[in-house]
Amino acid sequence: EVQLQESGPGLVKPSQSLSLTCSVTGYSITSNYWGWIRKFPGNKMEWMGYISYSGSTSYNPSLKSRISITRDTSKNQFFLQLNSVTTEDTATYYCARSEAMMVLPFDYWGQGVMVTVSS
Amino acid sequence: DTVLTQSPALAVSPGERVTISCRASESVSTLMHWYQQKPGQQPTLLIYLASNLESGVPARFSGSGSGTDFTLTIDPVEADDTATYYCQQSWNDPRTFGGGTKLELK
Numbered sequence: 001e002v003q004l005q006e007s008g009p010g011l012v013k014p015s016q017s018l019s020l021t022c023s024v025t026g027y028s029i030t031s032n033y034w035g036w037i038r039k040f041p042g043n044k045m046e047w048m049g050y051i052s053y054s055g056s057t058s059y060n061p062s063l064k065s066r067i068s069i070t071r072d073t074s075k076n077q078f079f080l081q082l083n084s085v086t087t088e089d090t091a092t093y094y095c096a097r098s099e100a101m102m103v104l105p106f107d108y109w110g111q112g113v114m115v116t117v118s119s
Numbered sequence: 120d121t122v123l124t125q126s127p128a129l130a131v132s133p134g135e136r137v138t139i140s141c142r143a144s145e146s147v148s149t150l151m152h153w154y155q156q157k158p159g160q161q162p163t164l165l166i167y168l169a170s171n172l173e174s175g176v177p178a179r180f181s182g183s184g185s186g187t188d189f190t191l192t193i194d195p196v197e198a199d200d201t202a203t204y205y206c207q208q209s210w211n212d213p214r215t216f217g218g219g220t221k222l223e224l225k
Contacts, residue, residue: 045205045216060213094161103209105152107173109161 002027004095004110012089012117018082022095022110029053029076033101036069036080038091039112046091050101051078058101085117121145123206123217132225136194139220141206143187150210153182153191156219157202165204166191198224 008020022034035050049059051069059067063082071078082089092114096106122144131137141151149169154162164173166182169189181192193200201224206217 043203043219045207045219047207047214047216058212062213101209103150103168105154105164105167105207105209106162107164107167109163112161 002097002108004097004108006093006095006110006113008093008113008115010114010116012085012115013119014086014117015084018080018085018089018115018117020080020093020095020113020115022078022080024076024078024097027097027108028073029071029078030073033098034071034078035096035098035101035106037094037096037106037109039094040091048080048082050098052101087117089115090117091115120213121147121208121211121215123208123215125204125206125217125220127218128221128223130223130225131196133198134195136192137196137222139191139193139204139222141184141189141191141217143189143208145211146186147208147210149185150208151182151184151189152207152209153180154205154207155200155202156205162205193222196222196224200224 003025005023012018031053033050036048039045051057066083068081092112094112096109124142151169153166156162170182203219203221205219
């Protein structure tokens with residue numbers, strides 16, 4: 001069974017970088033597409049970006065200058081880095097899988113990690 | 120970006136039929152998906168490509184629509200269906216989500 005688990009600090013200071021890890025078990029990240037989605041207080045959800053089976057990436061244009069998604073295939077993990085965070089980046093961050101990013105939905109999700117941006 | 124508009128909340132009684140709507144600001148063909156999210160949990164996929172039931176999801180859930188208007192139907196509603204339901208499109212870049220419809224049971 002595919003399982004995803006997010007990890008990372010729950011508190012980040014404004015202007016610093018947010019770094020999260022998604023650890024995947026039961027499936028290789030060298031197949032399919034692996035994305036990050038966040039849910040803001042008040043329920044709005046935002047697709048942030050993904051890394052593909054080949055290592056190519058695509059990002060939401062609203063974040064393009066601040067976001068980076070990378071991976072470590074030896075550990076079957078992928079990572080989110082979001083730079084220059086503000087309080088507006090306070091959200092619950094989810095990692096998820098899509099079999100075909102251009103068409104299909106996110107069929108497996110992690111439990112989510114809440115990140116607060118505050119001094 | 121493609122804006123997906125959902126009604127904020129609905130309240131129904133167990134055993135009733137409920138329809139949750141999602142309207143897109145531009146056509147998304149049939150590349151619309153529906154998720155259920157219960158408090159404190161991650162979203163789970165219910166319906167993909169507008170009308171396909173995800174494996175393991177009860178047949179009480181169904182989806183329909185194409186273009187700009189989509190519907191998620193639950194018939195009959197059960198107490199366990201209390202949750203927020205989101206639509207999400209994958210036709211236009213970037214992928215976008217609706218604002219969610221909170222379903223409450225009377």
